[in-house]
Amino acid sequence: MFDALSTRIQDTFKSLRGEVRLTEAHVETALREIRLALLEADVNVNVVKAFVDRVRDQAMDQAVLKSLSPGQQVVKVVRDELLALLGTTSGGLTEQAPTPRVVLLLGLQGSGKTTTSAKLARWLQRQGRHPVLVSTDVRRPAAIEQLAVLAERTGVPVFAPDTMDPVARARGAVADAKARGFDTVIVDSAGRLHIDDALMEELRAIREAVQPVDLLYVADAMTGQDAIRSAGEFNRQIGVTGVVLTKLDGDARGGAALSVVSVVGVPIAFVGSGEGLDDLEVFHPDRLVSRMLGMGDVFTLIEKAEQVIDKDEAEQLEEKLRRNEFSLEDFRRQLKTLKRMGPLENILGLLPGMGSIKQAVENRPDEKQLGRVEAIISSMTPRERAEPGVINGSRRKRIAAGSGTAVEDVNRLLKQFGEMRRVLQMIGQGGMPKAGKGMPRMPLPSQGHGGGGLPGRKRKKGGPWGLIKTR
Numbered sequence: 001m002f003d004a005l006s007t008r009i010q011d012t013f014k015s016l017r018g019e020v021r022l023t024e025a026h027v028e029t030a031l032r033e034i035r036l037a038l039l040e041a042d043v044n045v046n047v048v049k050a051f052v053d054r055v056r057d058q059a060m061d062q063a064v065l066k067s068l069s070p071g072q073q074v075v076k077v078v079r080d081e082l083l084a085l086l087g088t089t090s091g092g093l094t095e096q097a098p099t100p101r102v103v104l105l106l107g108l109q110g111s112g113k114t115t116t117s118a119k120l121a122r123w124l125q126r127q128g129r130h131p132v133l134v135s136t137d138v139r140r141p142a143a144i145e146q147l148a149v150l151a152e153r154t155g156v157p158v159f160a161p162d163t164m165d166p167v168a169r170a171r172g173a174v175a176d177a178k179a180r181g182f183d184t185v186i187v188d189s190a191g192r193l194h195i196d197d198a199l200m201e202e203l204r205a206i207r208e209a210v211q212p213v214d215l216l217y218v219a220d221a222m223t224g225q226d227a228i229r230s231a232g233e234f235n236r237q238i239g240v241t242g243v244v245l246t247k248l249d250g251d252a253r254g255g256a257a258l259s260v261v262s263v264v265g266v267p268i269a270f271v272g273s274g275e276g277l278d279d280l281e282v283f284h285p286d287r288l289v290s291r292m293l294g295m296g297d298v299f300t301l302i303e304k305a306e307q308v309i310d311k312d313e314a315e316q317l318e319e320k321l322r323r324n325e326f327s328l329e330d331f332r333r334q335l336k337t338l339k340r341m342g343p344l345e346n347i348l349g350l351l352p353g354m355g356s357i358k359q360a361v362e363n364r365p366d367e368k369q370l371g372r373v374e375a376i377i378s379s380m381t382p383r384e385r386a387e388p389g390v391i392n393g394s395r396r397k398r399i400a401a402g403s404g405t406a407v408e409d410v411n412r413l414l415k416q417f418g419e420m421r422r423v424l425q426m427i428g429q430g431g432m433p434k435a436g437k438g439m440p441r442m443p444l445p446s447q448g449h450g451g452g453g454l455p456g457r458k459r460k461k462g463g464p465w466g467l468i469k470t471r
């Protein structure tokens with residue numbers, strides 16, 4: 001998400017960064033670019049105007065213009081204002097809730113309520129909670145069955161009474177949860193093509209009956225500004241505590257995300273990025289902004305990595321990186337791990353300064369390129385993998401023939417690998433941002449690219465590479 005917007009904003013900053021001394025004209029040009037980029041991303045026009053005005057006010061400050069690194073100062077202003085737009089609090093569910101906690105999902109037809117209910121159940125399960133699901137969608141014949149099927153995939157129980165009264169179903173689920181010790185009741189509700197009084201009445205009745213602490217409005221990000229307008233209406237009529245933006249994996253331009261907080265005044269709680277039941281992330285505005293500004297999102301990467309990386313392997317890798325012995329063999333193994341972390345373009349987008357590589361990958365029809373890299377490395381002898389320096393012209397020819405690739409492919413890979421080692425070494429001297437207490441760290445570049453070095457960002461001195469701690 002936000003690819004086009006991120007690229008444009010980052011390009012704008014690149015042009016600023018080249019300037020030793022910024023003038024008002026420079027800032028004005030940059031602001032014009034940013035304004036266009038935001039509008040193209042489908043951000044609400046009033047939001048854009050207010051945003052640009054605020055950035056201008058601060059960026060034009062003489063202290064900023066005369067500072068030693070005016071370009072970076074402007075990036076910082078934009079970063080802070082983007083955060084103000086998205087809200088500074090992290091998403092997720094409301095902190096305090098009685099037991100059982102009731103979560104009600106609402107929204108227009110087809111926005112992803114039922115899918116999100118199941119995703120949320122799985123997410124809660126991972127947190128060690130015990131959710132139960134209930135559908136109050138008695139209008140669409142297959143709706144109850146749809147939730148049951150999804151629930152079965154997650155292993156979360158569904159409360160399925162005989163009654164076809166939405167309120168009775170929800171109330172029954174809460175009573176059942178109390179009786180059987182479930183701590184969370186997720187209520188999936190019916191959707192309509194348009195907001196209508198009957199739907200609102202039904203939702204109000206459900207709300208009164210089960211007193212949800214979390215009222216999550218599920219919005220299809222692809223519908224852009226319309227989704228936001230109806231979010232406002234649901235908020236007025238029912239009350240909304242958080243928004244779930246779904247289908248951000250599609251070609252949604254993401255503007256909805258940037259407008260929803262300021263237009264509706266409700267934070268984004270979760271984002272959905274696929275049809276799979278694991279494709280739900282707690283929304284972290286700071287991470288998203290870092291991603292947009294090309295600073296990467298190392299924390300999300302760590303969380304993903306944690307799920308697939310083997311602890312011993314990670315320790316060995318760390319040792320190798322420390323001694324600068326990272327070989328092509330290790331590289332090949334890392335590629336395998338990387339593949340397990342999900343689609344490559346999603347992962348690369350999380351790495352600082354990887355924007356352009358990400359684009360290169362996206363231009364490929366699929367992940368064939370990764371397969372080719374693996375094939376090339378597999379065609380090397382163990383010695384070649386350990387010491388790429390010995391790979392001369394004739395060896396390159398042999399490797400190309402063995403892997404069904406061209407010598408240029410082998411050359412490119414070796415060059416990229418050399419480059420990667422150099423970067424890894426360089427970052428090794430930079431350091432790792434301080435992770436939260438008990439947070440695992442992984443051997444991946446953390447910063448040092450893009451807009452790194454912003455004022456106010458503390459860097460941790462000392463060992464650059466950490467261990468993965470598996471839970």
Ligand SMILES: Nc1nc2c(ncn2[C@@H]2O[C@H](COP(=O)(O)OP(=O)(O)OP(=O)(O)O)[C@@H](O)[C@H]2O)c(=O)[nH]1
Binds near residue numbers: 107112191192250275
């Ligand atoms: N690509 C993608 N598809 C999604 C996502 N969330 C939901 N979908 C798909 O969107 C379609 C509609 O999802 P549902 O969960 O049935 O939507 P709903 O709001 O319950 O729909 P109604 O009950 O008819 O109002 C399904 O095909 C889902 O697989 C997402 O994050 N990404």
Ligand SMILES: [Mg+2]
Binds near residue numbers: 114143190
């Ligand atoms: Mg549904």
